[in-house]
Amino acid sequence: MLEVIGLKKKFAGKPALKGVEFSVAKGEIFGLLGHNGAGKSTTLGILLGMVAPDEGETRIDGISVQKNRAEALAKVGAIFESPGFYDYLSGYANLKLLTSYSGGVTKAAIDEVVERVELDDRIHSKVGTYSHGMRQRLALAQALLPEPEVLLLDEPTDGLDPEGIKWFRDFILDLRDNRGMTVLFNSHLLAEVEQMCDRVVILQEGRKVFQGGSADLEEDQLVLKFEVDPPSLLQNLAVEFGGGVKKNNLVLPKTTDIALVVAKAVQNGGQVREVRQVKRSLEDLYLEFSRKVTR
Numbered sequence: 001m002l003e004v005i006g007l008k009k010k011f012a013g014k015p016a017l018k019g020v021e022f023s024v025a026k027g028e029i030f031g032l033l034g035h036n037g038a039g040k041s042t043t044l045g046i047l048l049g050m051v052a053p054d055e056g057e058t059r060i061d062g063i064s065v066q067k068n069r070a071e072a073l074a075k076v077g078a079i080f081e082s083p084g085f086y087d088y089l090s091g092y093a094n095l096k097l098l099t100s101y102s103g104g105v106t107k108a109a110i111d112e113v114v115e116r117v118e119l120d121d122r123i124h125s126k127v128g129t130y131s132h133g134m135r136q137r138l139a140l141a142q143a144l145l146p147e148p149e150v151l152l153l154d155e156p157t158d159g160l161d162p163e164g165i166k167w168f169r170d171f172i173l174d175l176r177d178n179r180g181m182t183v184l185f186n187s188h189l190l191a192e193v194e195q196m197c198d199r200v201v202i203l204q205e206g207r208k209v210f211q212g213g214s215a216d217l218e219e220d221q222l223v224l225k226f227e228v229d230p231p232s233l234l235q236n237l238a239v240e241f242g243g244g245v246k247k248n249n250l251v252l253p254k255t256t257d258i259a260l261v262v263a264k265a266v267q268n269g270g271q272v273r274e275v276r277q278v279k280r281s282l283e284d285l286y287l288e289f290s291r292k293v294t295r
């Protein structure tokens with residue numbers, strides 16, 4: 001549904017994108033991750049035809065944004081940078097005004113989308129009185145009004161409280177599950193992205209350093225938080241099962257039977273207090289790649 005091909009972009013001679021490539025399948029929720037200045041917004045801006053690449057191309061459902069912007073974006077709803085609403089107008093008037101540029105939509109369509117983003121009780125209040133979360137929901141309503149097949153969202157959960165983030169996550173998952181929506185969004189919130197995305201790309205200084213799904217985050221070793229008394233037994237267990245001890249965790253070959261390790265500890269006179277498998281999070285992976293790149 002989305003193709004990003006060989007994107008290069010310099011601003012005032014300084015490279016912001018150095019050949020970024022990825023693609024997003026229909027119905028996927030895809031996260032674009034990276035530190036400040038990594039090139040996330042530039043990539044999104046190019047996908048939306050708002051920034052011209054020096055090299056490369058972006059396509060939406062096979063149509064080139066650079067060659068045929070209007071047609072390519074016909075299927076897209078977006079939140080890019082802070083949406084510019086008029087504070088002295090109501091949410092409803094803002095939606096009407098914004099959609100009037102693209103031919104307008106019916107009152108019924110506005111009512112339906114307003115109800116979906118749960119703004120119906122405040123939609124006739126001035127936007128100046130809205131909380132940040134309400135503004136984001138209004139932005140989402142504006143993005144959904146053209147009935148898009150693809151949503152492109154720039155830092156959509158930025159500044160939201162935990163409840164707002166959860167609301168947003170459930171909303172996006174529902175759009176994917178019940179309407180087959182394809183969603184690409186930029187974020188710094190790694191844990192959030194991990195819970196929501198089918199796949200992610202991590203950008204570092206304008207380069208893609210990782211692309212994959214949660215399955216790719218799986219360890220090729222079994223890492224156990226293994227609390228045993230006396231703690232000195234940990235080293236014995238590591239030797240016994242052909243592994244090692246790293247940061248107080250027992251690191252063993254992937255196929256090791258955990259029950260056997262526990263039995264062995266008890267057999268050696270140990271008291272096992274806690275055994276838990278430690279999984280690598282997206283954050284660990286992200287930091288790992290950051291270190292590789294900055295080294």
Ligand SMILES: Nc1ncnc2c1ncn2[C@@H]1O[C@H](COP(=O)(O)OP(=O)(O)OP(=O)(O)O)[C@@H](O)[C@H]1O
Nearest residue numbers: 011012015016034035036037038039040041042043
């Ligand atoms: N219009 C512009 N003019 C000059 N430099 C720019 C412009 N837009 C982006 N840049 C630079 O390009 C690089 C990539 O910026 P970009 O906004 O794409 O990063 P980002 O990953 O979205 O960062 P953030 O998370 O801070 O929004 C940065 O060094 C930024 O300063």
